[in-house]
Amino acid sequence: MSSERRVRVMIVEDSLVVRQLLAHIVGRDPRFVLASAVASAEEALAEIGRVKPDVISMDIRLPGIDGLEATRRIMSEHPTPIVVIADSVEDASLRISMNALRAGALSVVExxxxxxxxxxxxxxxTITTQLFIMSSVPVIRRRTFASAASAAAPPQPLARRSEFAKLSYLALAASTGGPPALAKVLEALPQDFPAAVFVVQHMGSAFMEGFAAWLHGLSPLPVALAEDGVAALPGRVYVAPGDRHLAIDPGGVMKLVSGPTAPTQRPSANILFESLARSAGSHTAGVLLTGMGEDGGQGLLELRRAGGYTIAEHQSSAVVYGMPAAAVRLKAAREILPLDAIGPRVAQLASKRAEG
Structure with missing residues (x-):
């Protein structure tokens, strides 16, 4: 790989030991050039205009300005792909990491x-893979995200209730850019939402418990990790563990599968959607949000064929238009909506106002 095409990495990490480890990991990979390694957010903000990195490895617990505030400033002043490097066992660090994702960071790794x-x-x-992939994400779109989403056409009035069955289950799936998108959808649901909600988010297994706790603090509905053999209850949100597939058997019984990685990812959105197509198709709404790759497209198609109400996120609001685009190509989505409209649409599906 020629030097002109190598990815320029900035490391922001206050621990000298961890900074040296990251520099070693980046330096031995021929895809990268170590453009800068600094010990504070203040140094990063001062250097970024000169260094012009393609991607940033960002520590969260920094002295002075923390990684969350640094992410906010970078995304406002010098939009650059950011991969958060977090301690997976420290709750406070996890909360800040999730909020950094909401502020514009793209992924979080150990x-x-x-x-x-x-x-x-x-x-x-994992670190080098995420740095390389995220370096190509056009994050400048994050700056115009709100205006682009709100400019899209609002959802049309719902069809008569007779065209689809009572909503018993909602399945949400996302990858890159997913945590803030999932939070946005869940925040729009009412406290008396009558369906059980299942979530697949592509993220390292070490972070899933903290991710579920973060969603719990934002959602009007209680959020927890899914448990094998437990029947899902209406008005509750169940997050697939990071190292197992989540499938739903008849009666809403959750099944966690530790089998091989399905076509692209474990947990797999395809497996969740396909299981609901088999067990409760016409009583299910499926939503495919931002993400890299194609996981979920085929499963969403199966769900639509089984009578489910299927939605894909519109390109105008998706951080990465990979997974929703796959669904659109397959004609798997009954509706294609910007993120701001998806939560209200799902709430509408479950409300008495949908009756005609």
Whole structure:
């Protein structure tokens, strides 16, 4: 790979040991050039205009300005793809990391461990993969996100209730850019929402408990990780663990599958949607949100064929228009809506106002 095409990485990390580990991980990968490694957000903000990195590795717990505020300023002043490097076991760090995603960061990965650790290579590979993939995401769109979404046409009035069955289940799936999008949809649901909600978010398994807790603090509905063999209750949100597939059996019984990685990802949106198509198709709404890749498109098509109400996020609001685009190509989505309209549409589906 020629030097002109190598990805320029800025590392922001106050720990000298972790900063050196990250520099080693980046430096040994021929896809990257280490453009800068700094110990504080203040240094990053001062350097970014000169360095012009393609992607930033951002620590969250920094002295002075923390990673969340640094993310906000970077996305406002020098929009650049940001990958958050977080301590997976520290609750406060996880909350800040999730809020950084809402502020414009693209993904969150575990901090590297010492080279003697058996987990070193796995974590290093995850870090480099995320840095490389996210370096190509056009994050400047985040600055015009609100105006683009609100400019899109509002959803049309719903069809008569007779055209689709009572809503018993809602399935939401997302990848890159997903946490803030999922929060946006859930925040729009009423406290008396009558359906059980299932969530697939592509994220490292170490972060899923913290992710569910973060959503719980934002959603009007209680949020928890899904449990194998438990029947889902209306008005509750169940998040798929990061290392297992979530499928729904008849009666809303959740099944966690530790099988091989399905076509692209574990947990897989396709597996969730397809299981609901089999068990409760006409009683299910399926929503495919922002994300890289094509996971969920085929499953959403199966759900639509089974009588489910299917929605894909519109390109105008998607951080990455990969997964929704796959659904659109397959004609899997009954509606294609900007993010701001999806939560209200789902609430409308479940309300008595949908009756005609």
């Amino acid at each position: 901090k590297p461990v010492g080279v003697a650790s058996s987990a070193y290579e796995r974590i290093a590979e």
